[in-house]
Structure formats: structure tokens, C-alpha cells
Amino acid sequence: MWGPVLSMLLAAVPCGPADAAAGLPAELQAQVAVATARQHMSAGQLVMAERCLERALAVASPSALTLRTQAQLLARLGKFEAAGLAAQAAAQLGDVDPELAELQARLAAAQGHRAEARRYAEAANTWMADLIAATVDDPGAAYRLNEHLDEATARGALTGLVLAGHAARQGRPGDASHFAEAAGALARQGDAPELQRISAQLLAGLQRRAPVLWGARVRLSAEHQSNPAFAASDDRNRASSVRMAALAEVGAGGAIGKLRWRGLVQARQQVLLARRSRFCCLDVSSYSLGGVLQLPLGADPRAVLVGLMVRWTDVFADALNFHHAAHLEGGPSLTLRLGARSAIDVSFLGVYTDFVDTSPSDQRVSSLNRDRVGQRAILGLNFGLGWVRGRAEAMFLNDDADGDAFDALGGVVSLRFEARPDEDLALFTGVSLGLRQYGPVGDRAVIGAAALRTELRTAVRLGARVRLLPRLELVLEDAYLNDAARAGHGYTENVLSVGVQSRW
Amino acid sequence: MVAQAIIWATLASGALPLGVVQQGICEVRTATSAVQAQVGHVLDGEARLSTNAVQWVEVSLSGGLRARLFAGSALNLGRSKHNLQMAEGRLWLQKDGADAKPVIVEMPSAQVKVPPLTSVVIEHTRSGGTLVVVRAGEVVVQSGLQSFSVGPGQALTHSPGVQGLRPPRVGGQALSELVAQQTRLVLGDPSRVYSFVLGRAQGLGDARPGAVNLNGWVRGSAAPLGAEGDMSSILVEEGLRPPPFFEQEVPTKGPNLEVQVNFQ
Numbered sequence: 178m179w180g181p182v183l184s185m186l187l188a189a190v191p192c193g194p195a196d197a198a199a200g201l202p203a204e205l206q207a208q209v210a211v212a213t214a215r216q217h218m219s220a221g222q223l224v225m226a227e228r229c230l231e232r233a234l235a236v237a238s239p240s241a242l243t244l245r246t247q248a249q250l251l252a253r254l255g256k257f258e259a260a261g262l263a264a265q266a267a268a269q270l271g272d273v274d275p276e277l278a279e280l281q282a283r284l285a286a287a288q289g290h291r292a293e294a295r296r297y298a299e300a301a302n303t304w305m306a307d308l309i310a311a312t313v314d315d316p317g318a319a320y321r322l323n324e325h326l327d328e329a330t331a332r333g334a335l336t337g338l339v340l341a342g343h344a345a346r347q348g349r350p351g352d353a354s355h356f357a358e359a360a361g362a363l364a365r366q367g368d369a370p371e372l373q374r375i376s377a378q379l380l381a382g383l384q385r386r387a388p389v390l391w392g393a394r395v396r397l398s399a400e401h402q403s404n405p406a407f408a409a410s411d412d413r414n415r416a417s418s419v420r421m422a423a424l425a426e427v428g429a430g431g432a433i434g435k436l437r438w439r440g441l442v443q444a445r446q447q448v449l450l451a452r453r454s455r456f457c458c459l460d461v462s463s464y465s466l467g468g469v470l471q472l473p474l475g476a477d478p479r480a481v482l483v484g485l486m487v488r489w490t491d492v493f494a495d496a497l498n499f500h501h502a503a504h505l506e507g508g509p510s511l512t513l514r515l516g517a518r519s520a521i522d523v524s525f526l527g528v529y530t531d532f533v534d535t536s537p538s539d540q541r542v543s544s545l546n547r548d549r550v551g552q553r554a555i556l557g558l559n560f561g562l563g564w565v566r567g568r569a570e571a572m573f574l575n576d577d578a579d580g581d582a583f584d585a586l587g588g589v590v591s592l593r594f595e596a597r598p599d600e601d602l603a604l605f606t607g608v609s610l611g612l613r614q615y616g617p618v619g620d621r622a623v624i625g626a627a628a629l630r631t632e633l634r635t636a637v638r639l640g641a642r643v644r645l646l647p648r649l650e651l652v653l654e655d656a657y658l659n660d661a662a663r664a665g666h667g668y669t670e671n672v673l674s675v676g677v678q679s680r681w
Numbered sequence: 682m683v684a685q686a687i688i689w690a691t692l693a694s695g696a697l698p699l700g701v702v703q704q705g706i707c708e709v710r711t712a713t714s715a716v717q718a719q720v721g722h723v724l725d726g727e728a729r730l731s732t733n734a735v736q737w738v739e740v741s742l743s744g745g746l747r748a749r750l751f752a753g754s755a756l757n758l759g760r761s762k763h764n765l766q767m768a769e770g771r772l773w774l775q776k777d778g779a780d781a782k783p784v785i786v787e788m789p790s791a792q793v794k795v796p797p798l799t800s801v802v803i804e805h806t807r808s809g810g811t812l813v814v815v816r817a818g819e820v821v822v823q824s825g826l827q828s829f830s831v832g833p834g835q836a837l838t839h840s841p842g843v844q845g846l847r848p849p850r851v852g853g854q855a856l857s858e859l860v861a862q863q864t865r866l867v868l869g870d871p872s873r874v875y876s877f878v879l880g881r882a883q884g885l886g887d888a889r890p891g892a893v894n895l896n897g898w899v900r901g902s903a904a905p906l907g908a909e910g911d912m913s914s915i916l917v918e919e920g921l922r923p924p925p926f927f928e929q930e931v932p933t934k935g936p937n938l939e940v941q942v943n944f945q
Contacts, residue, residue, distance in 0.1 A: 201698060201723065202698070202743075204743055205698055205700070205701060205723060205743070208700065208701040208703070208741045209701050209721050209723065211701075211703065211741070212701050212702065212703045212704070212720045212721045212741070213720070213721055215703060215704055215720070215871070216704075216720045216721075218871065219704075219868070219869055219871075240745060240777070240779060241745060241777035241778075241779070242703075242741050242745070242747060242777075248872075249871050249872050249873075252872065252873060253873060270745075270777055270778055270779065271745065271776075271777035271778025271779065271797055271798045272775070272777050273775075273777070273798045273799065273800060273817040273818055274775045274800040274816055274817055275800070275816055275817060275861075276861065276872070279872065279874050280872040280874065282874075283872065283873070283874045283877045286877070286881075287877065302833075302834075303857070303858060303861065304858055305861070305865075305874050305875070305878070308878045309874065309877070309878060312877075312878060312881040312882075332862070335875075335878065335879065335882070338879075338882035339878060339881070339882050341882070342881065342882050347894060349894075375879070375882065375883055378883070379882065379883065392894070392895050392898075393895075394895055406921055407917075407918055407921040407922045407923075408923070409923045426895055428895040428898045428899075430898070439898055439899060440899075441895065441898045441899045443911050445911070445913055461913065461917055463911070463913035463916075465911045465912070465913065467899035467901070468899065469898075469899050469900075486899060486900070486901065488899055488901045488911075488912075490911055490912040490913060490916065492913050492916045492917060492920075501916055501917055501920050502916040502917075502919075502920050504912050504916055506901050506902060506912075524900075526901065526902055528902065530916065530919075532916075532919070532920045535920030535921060536920070543928065544926065544928060544931040545924050545926075545928055547919065547920065547924075553902045555902065555905060557900075568897075568904075570904065570905040571905075572902065572905040572906075574902075581926075581931065582924050582925055582926040582931060583924065583925070589905045589906060590905075591904070591905045591906075591907060593904075607907065608907075609905060609906055609907035611905075611906060615925035615926070616925070616926065618926050618930070618931040618932070619931060619932035620932065623932075624932065630925040630926060632925060634906075636906065636907025636908075637907075638907065638909070656907070658907070658918070660922065662923075662925065665923065665927075666923045666924070666925060667923075668922060668923060670918075680894075680895075
């Protein structure tokens with residue numbers, strides 16, 4: 178009963194030119210009121226705009242034009258939820274242009290509805306929608322945005338700024354600084370002084386806020402091992418076991434001027450829970466310390482990074498009474514970015530491994546002395562395909578062991594993928610194939626082909642991480658390993674792991 | 682008062698009012714008059730809308746049609762709301778679901794049928810021909826007896842002097858982005874999406890970073906061998922695994938046996 182009365186009252190609300198449109202059909206009266214409302218919005222007169230929109234809604238049934246304008250107005254008034262409802266109503270009336278989906282994505286992002294924001298952005302499928310999605314850390318959007326880093330325009334500069342934020346939130350401070358620098362360069366080339374100023378502020382803010390960025394991970398898992406002692410497949414004494422495994426690692430990274438650095442400390446502890454008496458030295462404790470220095474050659478987003486890596490790993494067992502091995506590796510690397518979604522890197526590493534208690538002592542001459550000095554050349558390709566990221570690697574290896582039996586020459590190829598179909602779920606898999614030729618032992622001219630042994634090592638991993646709480650993930654993983662060699666030498670191991678991990 | 686006068690003049694001319702200037706400015710020419718139309722101007726049928734090199738206009742037409750005319754363009758409104766003639770320039774049409782009947786946009790050598798739930802950009806010049814880019818929905822472009830459906834993200838061209846239409850292909854994204862950017866510039870970012878993104882980027886300096894992903898933080902030779910993170914599992918494996926040769930398989934040689942031979 179009150180509806181028509183209210184409509185009449187609203188229709189009498191003053192609204193500039195709309196007041197003069199009384200003789201027109203209702204639809205056009207509403208259009209005039211909307212046009213007036215939009216003019217008021219442009220002038221920042223939001224109350225007048227609201228009044229005119231009320232008028233438009235009073236004189237005619239809501240149109241997509243009226244509702245989109247209402248959504249824009251409510252968004253400017255900070256009424257995001259009501260704006261979202263108006264935008265949804267506009268969409269239901271057939272407003273299909275990506276402009277509306279961009280607005281919906283922005284409204285959802287402003288309310289912290291990340292999944293919803295990503296969904297609208299994906300529907301819009303525009304540069305602006307990708308920018309919005311990247312602010313809520315959509316890896317697919319960040320992937321697509323990289324192509325705009327080629328543009329020496331304001332668009333390229335804004336893209337760089339948004340990617341800097343994305344990288345910083347992903348815990349990649351070096352990349353964040355790099356993108357902010359690139360944004361500044363693109364803004365300068367594209368004559369966008371405001372964006373240039375913001376880039377400089379952002380860069381300074383990044384360095385001031387986190388001169389050293391810290392990260393940590395703790396993981397606790399129960400693992401079933403089919404062959405924890407790596408006994409030969411035809412060994413009758415081969416047995417399986419169950420262990421608890423804990424991992425703790427702390428990483429730090431930062432930049433000193435253009436030079437970026439990263440450091441990592443890692444500790445692992447394993448405790449056998451089953452058949453303890455049948456195994457020796459498998460309550461493994463390992464410690465690792467590593468660091469990387471990288472220097473970008475230029476401010477271009479695709480600048481080559483020159484790096485240096487070094488890493489020390491020490492593996493003990495039985496409360497440090499048994500020393501498995503000490504391992505040192507390090508060397509230079511070159512990384513060529515092909516945008517942030519892909520990069521090629523080459524590393525040349527020297528390795529030294531001392532197998533302390535698992536190898537004959539150095540005082541005794543033995544062909545089975547496993548201690549070695551070796552070379553590694555690794556070619557890697559990182560790539561991102563939206564919600565799937567991967568890395569392909571090829572490695573050449575050459576080991577000069579103290580015992581001839583462990584001299585090795587070979588190569589490894591590996592491929593790993595991680596898919597994030599959902600924000601709370603990550604699926605990962607990987608395969609590694611390594612072919613090694615061991616020997617020669619004795620005099621090859623006398624023994625012939627028997628002086629060499631070729632083995633094919635295959636490693637396959639498959640797993641998933643599911644977020645249970647904001648900082649707690651369930652991790653399920655299976656790692657299968659097979660070394661194909663002649664009888665008495667080949668071995669197989671499978672580790673099935675269920676655990677939880679937390680990251681900060 | 683001026684607006685009232687324009688409206689009454691429109692109604693008095695006998696032509697049906699078809700729409701309203703929503704934003705921007707353009708020249709509106711009818712059989713009897715020519716005015717610079719601004720926001721709120723009511724448009725009647727058979728009017729000719731044209732923009733000069735610095736003008737841009739958005740009009741809403743009856744039946745849920747939003748038309749944006751870019752600089753240097755001319756558009757003739759037909760007698761009915763379902764008929765437009767694109768004389769020259771760039772036009773962005775968004776048609777919602779208010780009217781089920783499609784709008785026909787005619788050009789000298791082709792016509793575009795724009796059904797409901799569609800957003801399309803049409804560019805036409807005498808020298809450059811016609812380019813149709815679809816942002817949402819699907820339109821039908823017809824030239825003579827030939828016709829093609831053009832879907833989202835696709836572009837269809839019709840070059841002057843070339844017989845028939847070229848089939849639609851992907852690659853309409855660039856023009857689609859360009860018109861959106863120009864519109865945002867002219868309208869001053871009405872949805873505040875640009876300023877939202879810029880604000881997010883600016884506010885980063887105060888934002889708390891997410892958890893650092895330590896995967897690949899210090900990458901060595903373990904990963905290619907199938908181990909995640911560090912070398913420890915590889916070292917345990919290589920320390921315990923059966924050797925490639927057993928000791929008894931290796932002939933004695935090396936530093937534990939030295940033979941000295943003297944020839945006389």
C-alpha cells in the first residue's frame with residue numbers, strides 16, 4: 178500500500194535536469210536521473226548522486242544501467258556489501274560487460290573475499306581484473322600480468338607495482354624490490370611521474386619494512402619405509418619400518434643495495450619406531466647451512482642474475498655417535514628471467530662428500546671408499562602456467578671417488594610440478610631419472626666391459642598439502658625410489674608419509 | 682530550464698525520444714537543429730551523433746543499450762531503437778537483457794547484429810574498413826550473403842577492396858583493453874578499480890608479508906636427484922646403498938702394490 182506513495186514521494190525528490198524530464202516515458206526519465214547522478218559522482222557530490230539514483234529507481238523499474246551506477250556509488254561510499262548486491266542485480270539483468278565483473282572483483286577484494294574476487298576477475302579476463310586478482314595473490318593473474326612488463330607505459334609500471342606486492346607477500350623480497358625498480362624504470366620511460374614516485378616510495382618501504390625477511394617451517398610426520406637400510410632388492414634380510422620425522426628450518430633474505438642474499442638453516446631428526454633392533458644408525462640427525470648471493474645486472478625486469486651458492490650438510494645418527502657424511506657444495510650460477518613466470522638458470526657446482534662411518538677409513542686402501550670430489554653442472558627451467566608451476570632440470574655429474582668403484586659419470590633429468598587448484602590445496606609431483614656409469618675398476622684393457630657398471634636411478638614423488646588452519650597444513654606424500662642394477666646391487670625404497678607442517 | 686526546453690523541443694518535433702546522453706559531449710544533429718549535447722540531453726530517433734577529435738560520449742538508449750562513441754566518430758540513430766548506422770569511428774555497445782530483440786548496426790559494406798547480453802566494439806573507417814571485437818556474448822557480422830558469428834575475445838575484419846569477410850580470429854584483446862582504458866580515463870575511473878589497485882600497491886609498505894616459501898631458497902644438487910630441500914636423504918642413501926662393485930670383484934691395483942723393474 179505504501180509502495181506507490183513512497184515512489185511518488187521519491188519521484189518528487191529534486192534532482193537537477195531530471196526534474197525537467199517529467200514529460201518523458203518513465204524509462205527515459207530514469208535514464209536522465211542516472212545521467213545526473215553520474216555527473217554528481219564525477220563532481221564528488223555523492224549525496225546528490227544518491228538522491229538522483231533514488232529518483233531513477235522510483236520512476237521506473239531498475240535497469241542494468243541504474244544498478245551498475247548504484248553499485249559504483251555505494252562502492253565510493255564504502256558500502257561494499259550493498260554495492261556487491263547492486264552489481265549482482267545488474268548482472269542478473271544482463272549487464273555482461275567485463276567492466277561489471279571488474280567492479281565485483283574489486284568489491285570482493287575490498288571485503289577480503291579473496292576466492293570470490295579471483296572468480297570475478299577470471300570472468301572479466303582483462304588486464305585490470307588481473308591486477309585486482311594479483312592484489313589478492315592469484316598466481317594465475319600474476320602469471321598473465323608479466324607480459325605487460327615489456328611495456329614502457331603507465332600500464333607496464335602499474336603492473337610492476339602490483340607484481341612487487343605479489344612477490345613481497347609470497348616471501349620473495351628480492352623479486353619484490355626488482356619489480357618495484359622495474360616499475361620505476363617503466364614509469365620514467367612511459368612519462369608517468371606519479372607512478373615513478375610511488376615506485377620509489379614502495380622500494381624504500383620494502384627495504385625499510387623488511388631489511389631482513391624471515392621465514393620458518395616446522396614439519397612433523399609419520400613415515401612408513403619399505404627399505405630404510407637401502408638393502409639390495411634380493412637381500413633376504415630386507416625389512417620395512419616406521420619412523421617419525423621432524424624438520425625445522427629458518428630462512429632469511431634481504432638486499433644490500435642491489436645485492437640480494439638468502440640464508441637457510443635446516444635441522445632434521447628421524448626416530449625409528451618399529452624393528453629398531455634390526456637396523457643400525459637410522460635415527461638420523463642432519464644439519465644443513467646454506468647461503469646464496471645474487472646480483473642483477475641492470476634494472477630491467479629480465480636482467481641476468483649472477484649468483485653464488487654454498488651449502489654445508491652434516492648427517493649423523495644415534496645421538497651424534499654415528500657420522501654418516503659431511504657434504505659441501507657450492508659454485509656460481511646465472512639466472513636469466515623470461516618474465517616472472519619463467520626463468521632459466523645454469524649452475525656450476527663443485528661438491529665434496531666425506532662418508533665418515535659408512536665408508537672404509539682413509540687409512541685403508543679400498544675400492545669401496547665412497548669419499549668423493551665431484552662436479553655438477555645444472556641447467557634448470559622454472560615455469561608457471563597459471564595455477565601450475567614447474568621446474569625442469571638437467572644435471573651432468575662427474576665424481577672422482579677415493580675408491581674406484583664409486584667413480585661415476587652420468588646425467589640426471591628431472592621434472593617437477595606443483596598445482597594449486599584452490600587456495601587451500603596444493604598437489605605436487607615429480608620424477609627424476611639418473612643414469613650413472615660407475616668405474617672403471619681394475620685395468621679396463623684386461624677386464625673389458627665388466628670394469629664399468631651402469632645404473633639407472635628413478636625417483637618419483639607424489640603428494641598433496643591441504644590447509645587445515647591459516648598456518649597449518651596436512652601433508653601427504655609418497656616417494657618411490659628404484660636403482661636398477663644387476664642382482665645384489667639394485668635396490669628399491671618407498672616412503673609413505675603423513676604429517677603436518679606450519680609455515681611463518 | 683534549458684533541459685526542459687530541449688525535451689519539449691524533442692517531443693514537439695514528432696520523433697520518438699530514444700535515449701539520453703549519460704556522460705561526455707557530442708554534437709547532435711537532427712533535420713531541424715544541431716546542438717552540442719551534454720549530460721541529460723534527450724536524444725530522438727533519426728538524430729546524428731558525432732564527436733570531434735577531443736570529444737567522447739556515452740549515451741543510453743531505450744531497450745537496455747549503452748553506446749559509447751569515441752573521438753572522431755559519427756553514429757546515426759535510426760527511427761526505431763533497434764537500428765543504428767555507424768558512419769565512421771569507434772563505437773562500444775553494451776546491450777543488456779531488457780529487450781530481446783537484437784540491435785542492428787549498419788555500415789556501408791557490412792552489418793552487425795547485436796543480441797541481448799552482448800558487449801561489442803565496432804570500428805569503421807572508409808580507408809581502414811571494419812573491425813568488430815567482442816568483449817562478451819556473441820554477435821553476427823554479415824556482408825552480402827556471407828555471415829560469421831564472433832565470440833568473446835575474437836576479432837573480425839573487413840578490409841576495403843577485399844571481397845567478403847575474413848573469418849573471426851583471436852586477437853581482439855588489444856582493442857578491447859584500449860577502449861576500456863580510454864573510457865576509464867574519460868570517466869575518471871567511476872568504479873574506482875584503478876585507484877583501488879594503486880592504493881593496494883602503495884599500501885604494501887605497511888602490509889605484513891605472507892609466509893616465506895623456503896622451497897628452493899638455497900637450491901643445490903639435491904633437487905635434481907629427486908630430494909626436496911636438502912642433501913640428507915641422498916647422503917644416507919649413498920652411504921648405505923650396495924656398492925656398484927663388491928670388493929672381491931675389483932682387481933688389486935693402485936698404491937698398495939708398487940713394482941719396480943730394472944732392465945740391464
